[in-house]
Amino acid sequence: MRPAVFIVIAGILAVVGALTGAYYFAMRPVVLKIAVGPPNSDDLKVVQALTQAFSQSHASVRLRPVPTEGAAESAQALAAAKVDLAIVRGDLEVPKNAQAVATLRKNVVILWVPSSGKGKSRKGGAKITKISQLAGHKVGIIGRTPANANLLKVILRQYGVDPSKVEIVQFPITEAAEAVRSQRADVYLAAGPINSKITADAIAAATKESGPPTFLAIDSAAAIAQNHPEYEATEIPAGAFGGAPDRPEDEVKTISFNHHIVARKGLTDSTVSTFTHQLFSVRQQLLSEFPLAAKIETPDTDKDAAIPAHPGAAAFVDGEEKTFLDRYSDYIWWSLMALSAMGSAGAWFAGYLKRDERTINTSLRDRLLEMITIARRSDSTEELDQLQSEADEILRNTLTFFEDGAIEHAALTAFNIALEQFHNAVADRKLILMSMPANLQRTGAQLRAAGT
Numbered sequence: 001m002r003p004a005v006f007i008v009i010a011g012i013l014a015v016v017g018a019l020t021g022a023y024y025f026a027m028r029p030v031v032l033k034i035a036v037g038p039p040n041s042d043d044l045k046v047v048q049a050l051t052q053a054f055s056q057s058h059a060s061v062r063l064r065p066v067p068t069e070g071a072a073e074s075a076q077a078l079a080a081a082k083v084d085l086a087i088v089r090g091d092l093e094v095p096k097n098a099q100a101v102a103t104l105r106k107n108v109v110i111l112w113v114p115s116s117g118k119g120k121s122r123k124g125g126a127k128i129t130k131i132s133q134l135a136g137h138k139v140g141i142i143g144r145t146p147a148n149a150n151l152l153k154v155i156l157r158q159y160g161v162d163p164s165k166v167e168i169v170q171f172p173i174t175e176a177a178e179a180v181r182s183q184r185a186d187v188y189l190a191a192g193p194i195n196s197k198i199t200a201d202a203i204a205a206a207t208k209e210s211g212p213p214t215f216l217a218i219d220s221a222a223a224i225a226q227n228h229p230e231y232e233a234t235e236i237p238a239g240a241f242g243g244a245p246d247r248p249e250d251e252v253k254t255i256s257f258n259h260h261i262v263a264r265k266g267l268t269d270s271t272v273s274t275f276t277h278q279l280f281s282v283r284q285q286l287l288s289e290f291p292l293a294a295k296i297e298t299p300d301t302d303k304d305a306a307i308p309a310h311p312g313a314a315a316f317v318d319g320e321e322k323t324f325l326d327r328y329s330d331y332i333w334w335s336l337m338a339l340s341a342m343g344s345a346g347a348w349f350a351g352y353l354k355r356d357e358r359t360i361n362t363s364l365r366d367r368l369l370e371m372i373t374i375a376r377r378s379d380s381t382e383e384l385d386q387l388q389s390e391a392d393e394i395l396r397n398t399l400t401f402f403e404d405g406a407i408e409h410a411a412l413t414a415f416n417i418a419l420e421q422f423h424n425a426v427a428d429r430k431l432i433l434m435s436m437p438a439n440l441q442r443t444g445a446q447l448r449a450a451g452t
Contacts, residue, residue: 030061030271034085034261035077037068038145040174042196043087043104043259046290053282061275070145071259084267085275090258090306091230092147098262099310100299101276108236108256109151110190110199111216114183114206128187131216132159138167140185142176142202148191154228155255158220173198177205187216191257194240195291203241215248221255229306231255260299263310272312280316361401361411364394368418375425381433384426391422 036047044067051063066082068074071089078086079095087104088094113128128137134156141148149170153163171179180188180202188206190199206213218224221233234256239246261279263272279296286293298317299309309317371387378384398415401407407415 029059030274031064032061032084032267032271032275033064033066033082034087035066035068035074035083036087037070037074039067039069042193042198042290046104046286046293047087049286049290049293050279050282053285054278057282059278061271061278070147072145072147078262078264081264081266084264086262088260088262089147090260091151091228094260094262094307097265098307099265099313100260100305100307101263101272101310101313102261102279102299103295103297104259104261105193105295106234106256106258107191108194108234109155109218109254110192110203110236111155111187111218111254112203112206112213113187113216114180114213115211127214129214129216130159131155131218132161134159134187135161135165137186138169138184140179140188141168141170142179142188142190142192142198143173144170148189151191151257152189154224154231155218158224158227176202181205181208193295194236195295200241203247204243207243207247212243212245212247212249215252217253218255219253221253224255231257260307262307263313265310267310267312269310269312269315272310273315274312276313276316361398361407361415364397365411365415365418368394368415368422372418372422372425375422375429378429379433381430384430384433387422388426391419395419 034047036044038044044065047063047065051065054062063085066077068077071087072092074083074086075088075092075095075098077083078088078098081097085101086095086098088098089107111131128134139152141152149168152166152168156163156166169185171184176190176198179185188202190196190202192199203213215236221231225231225233232255234254236248236252236254238248238250241247263275276298280298283293283296299305299307299313301309301314301317368391371391375384375387378387398407398412402412
């Protein structure tokens with residue numbers, strides 16, 4: 001019987017342990033690998049800052065940066081399911097398994113001509129003021145990613161300029177300012193946030209050496225955006241790059257594209273929703289060190305968005321995030337039902353195992369009642385002593401059954417009444433026998449023996 005109780009307790013503890021384990025499994029930190037590049041870029045620095053912020057706040061979702069050579073390589077890593085998140089460019093091919101989580105930043109295309117002899121057209125020595133005049137000139141691109149070179153070719157074709165007639169050179173971002181200062185090209189192109197320090201330093205280097213540069217407007221920005229949906233028509237505000245006079249002096253039309261944080265399609269909605277919530281919660285903490293963090297925006301949740309939003313991110317944007325109880329209420333309910341069923345089954349099983357003990361206890365109580373009748377008719381103190389010993393053994397067994405739960409308080413009370421009546425019967429009979437002569441006791445015993 002006792003092993004049965006232990007089995008029931010073990011079963012209950014197993015269910016409780018399963019619930020505890022499930023809670024720990026659900027609440028333990030989830031580490032997401034995020035591909036970002038190139039090395040030493042602002043994107044990588046922002047991701048590293050996010051990683052540190054999540055770790056310090058003991059967030060439920062953590063990041064593990066996976067450096068790559070650039071956005072294209074990051075997209076390939078996500079397509080191959082080597083990472084969970086990636087920073088990708090909107091104007092490059094986005095993996096089919098990618099879904100938008102946030103817009104990390106908006107990049108604008110900036111074309112400028114230094115105020116020097118290098119920036120003059122070969123046709124009559126006129127200064128370059130239009131993109132259509134770039135044929136036969138050298139254009140220096142800041143950054144080595146092929147995506148920027150392809151972007152320049154899109155712009156050139158829009159203006160009827162054959163890209164093969166333009167010499168394109170690319171400089172590492174670490175050498176941008178020096179390349180501009182040493183006039184290694186006639187025109188320069190940068191693609192990045194308006195508040196990018198790399199772009200601002202490069203423009204400042206050109207200004208310091210030869211005066212304010214000339215910014216080339218992309219007047220056909222709307223047409224380019226119409227033909228290439230990955231781009232948008234926008235403007236560079238006057239004075240965006242500081243200086244006196246302002247650089248530029250007036251608004252300049254250009255095109256823009258986005259850098260996105262995308263998630264692998266198979267990533268759970270709850271994980272992405274939690275990550276998105278954390279991302280926008282710590283954004284303000286990063287502004288002092290990384291102004292680019294101010295440009296982080298929620299994804300486009302429209303059905304016709306260029307990159308479909310991940311359901312988890314969309315839930316955050318729409319205010320439909322699920323709480324722990326929302327996500328796991330069904331599991332908790334079924335676990336409680338299982339616990340209740342196991343408790344009922346255990347109680348029935350324990351009662352089934354104790355049925356023999358209850359039967360034995362009933363027979364012992366009946367025996368005790370018979371012993372009352374025997375005690376009242378007994379003519380021998382020896383017989384009464386034997387009956388008393390038997391009653392003590394019955395009492396011992398009854399208390400054992402009670403401790404094991406085989407009998408309840410009501411049954412124990414009934415037994416106590418019978419035992420008290422037995423003790424009274426024995427005590428009364430002993431008083432009678434003590435007052436009777438010994439010969440009468442023997443005669444009575446003989447008569448009963450003969451009658452038997």
